[in-house]
Amino acid sequence: MDCHRCTDATTRRSCRPSEIEILLYFFVNYTSLQGLDIPSRIRNYYQLVTSQAIKVLTSIPCCLYTSVSPSRGPAVLVTGGLGYVGSHVCLELLKRGYTILIIDDLRNSFSNTVQNIGLAFETSGFGEYKTAIQNMNHIPIDYGDTQALNQALVGYGRYFLIVGAIHLAASKSVAESLKNPRKYYENNVSKMERFLTALGSLGIRNVIFSSSATVYGCLPPETALKPLKEDLVPVFRSLRQLGGMLGGLTPYGISKILGEGLVARFVERDKQRNGVVFRLFNPVGCDPSGHLKDDPKDKKCRGGVMQMIMKSVRRDQVFEVYGTGLGGRGDKSCIRDFVHVADIARGIAMGLEACVYKGYRDRERLKVYNLASGGGISVKQLVRKVGLESRVAVRVRECSKREGDIAVSVGDNGKIECQLGWVPERSIEAVCKDFCHAYNLQKDRGDLN
Template sequence: MTSTWLITGGAGYIGAHVVHALTRAGRRTVVVDDLSTGSAARLPAGVPLETCSVLDTVALADVMTGYDVTGVIHLAAKKAVGESVDRPLYYYDQNVRGTASLLEAMRATEVRRLVFSSSAAVYGVPPAGPVTEFTPTAPINPYGTTKLVCEWLIRDAAAAQGLSWLSLRYFNVCGAGSPALGDPGVANLLQLTLRALTAGQRPKVFGADHPTPDGTCIRDYLHVADLADAHVAAVEALLGAGGLAEYYNVGTGLGASVLDVLDTAREVTGLHQPYEFTARRPIDPPEVVADPARIAAELGWKAQHDLSAMVESAWAAWEAPVAATA
């Protein structure tokens, strides 16, 4: 019998890509989303959507029972770093209490498989060199802290409830699997750059004096379609073995500087606005690049898209009329 996976936040930018990838892999899904940032139009035909909050434990349990759910992919969360600094209580409520609510619903319905959407933000300002799963966790903002607290919560609940779980620590996600699934937000570097270029404005560069080859921050950028495939690999692992309790970095292992991203965006779009350099921000680590060796060795996953593919897909979605509403 085909298993059914509950995807919280499945109508959002990343969530919809995960649902599409699981559907292509032959997995049944049901989506729970409060549609505060998601859209039903993003979902594949035939995928059921239950509109409710992850804070509603009873509603979650009803969905798990009603759809005979085998496992959960928990993506529903607030994720804007700046907003988390301004509204830490809101982030703890939505992210930590939301995860506790989900775990309680899983306990009540005896659902024992969980994939958690975590973040490289749990590492804060890591030491120089590739970031492994054993790099110390020391988040520097409330968003990163809530993700780390959720990991602790899952670890402890798993020990008590007999859960099998995997935590995927995403690095810098961008791009689009199709124009209709583009990122509707304008918060990450690539989206901010596309907005500036199309408006005839100068893209901003925060700091040109970092200890990096060109003086700008270096990050590990990951195509959202590759990230979605990592979730499929995680589901297969959880279905294939019990007692899993692991953390995985999900990245390419390759760093790109701010100027690399801006230069690629100018090349792809044909819009050649000059940069505007401004002071560096204290919240920006100079370099954060994943070591993805563990997920490659244990789950058989490896990123397939390079930076040019990410920018090209993001630009196609930016230009598409459906991108703003899908």
């Protein structure tokens, strides 16, 4: 029985099908054996397997899918797939041969991002634009709308075997969460709980969750001055377990901690489920093709630090740098661990494949990884590097520390390197180059001061 996505004999031998895939294979192919002269012992075995297959497949909702075309491969569900990180994740999945079901209600994204992903795929040399478009299916619904989600996935389940879900959809502004914490609880926690319940009822067993480095905000300031390891903040199953650690967290950070706990409980309810929690540090840059950008529809979100730098370059505005509250240390601006968004996407795809193809061999069915470079630079240094690449002298104004800001946030990536083999491949200089290319900021506007 060949794996859906393996093409050569060596790869096929190393890719083990699941129990359900084996049962389904015999169930589907049993009718073709009827006319052959097969010993009764073998025929009885096939009949037994058929009986077992019927029991297994009818006991799991929506598990009896039609055959998946080997040319398309298995399908992956991606929420928030038309957002900044999501679009890069979809591009990475296309490069790996997956069909993608994108759940995105377009509240903070644009429908033409589907076409932009296709253009980026073609530009990268992995295949034609038409192939990319055929392998993406955009479902414009709210991921928290259980009825719409069930209807959509039951329908697509007739044509694709959904091997896992990558959950990226969320409200993500720290500043906004301080003003409207209820929105962040509803969008990031309540909806996620309903979403995971729906996945469980549909038999989808592998979940990848995009958490955030903001969960480390609960640590004492002196702890955060060193590269942060995953075990400093374990996955909490409830707020009660957090105890007095909530003090340094923003509503956004709390919503991410609660989201991690929801994934943990999802995995615990079924021994065949697997999960990966990725704590993203600071995704920056753009795909080298220039077709994918950080372009939120909701202007209140303002985008990340690179968006703010871009606006300063284009409009010749002063860029505001917020202080650390650490007195005279460094250049008085916050230190962050910036990671190229393409490296982030690659790590998320590797986490998915670890679940799908290795999860059944691993006793620890929930993994937590930092997606971090392991080193940090200050915001002022980042501004200067963008200025050098764009040939624009960006003027800077120093401001006082913002509420909710962490002075230093650098992640330790030793665990993910050891277990998944992931290391960042793109430097901060590559980040700035790709960013300036995507936004057409590389202009000759005089020498830098």
